[in-house]
Amino acid sequence: MPVKVVSEGPTASKQVTCSKCTYKLEYTGEDVQTSSGYSMGEHDVSFYIVCPRCGANTSVPAWSLREGRSWY
Numbered sequence: 001m002p003v004k005v006v007s008e009g010p011t012a013s014k015q016v017t018c019s020k021c022t023y024k025l026e027y028t029g030e031d032v033q034t035s036s037g038y039s040m041g042e043h044d045v046s047f048y049i050v051c052p053r054c055g056a057n058t059s060v061p062a063w064s065l066r067e068g069r070s071w072y
């Protein structure tokens with residue numbers, strides 16, 4: 001019998017303070033966006049969430065439940 005998903009999204013969440021409006025936000029791995037680029041000649045991936053209140057990007061630790069793993 002396959003694993004059954006019973007929640008509508010990841011239930012583990014983290015909180016971060018928006019870098020712009022300073023409201024406290026709660027997010028899950030599904031909310032984490034990634035952007036990749038090059039810095040110092042190395043491939044670099046940054047993780048951020050978009051504040052639903054002011055629309056600013058706030059950096060978060062490399063953590064993505066969507067990928068099903070953690071990089072800590």
Ligand SMILES: [Zn+2]
Nearest residue numbers: 018021051054
């Ligand atoms: Zn904000």
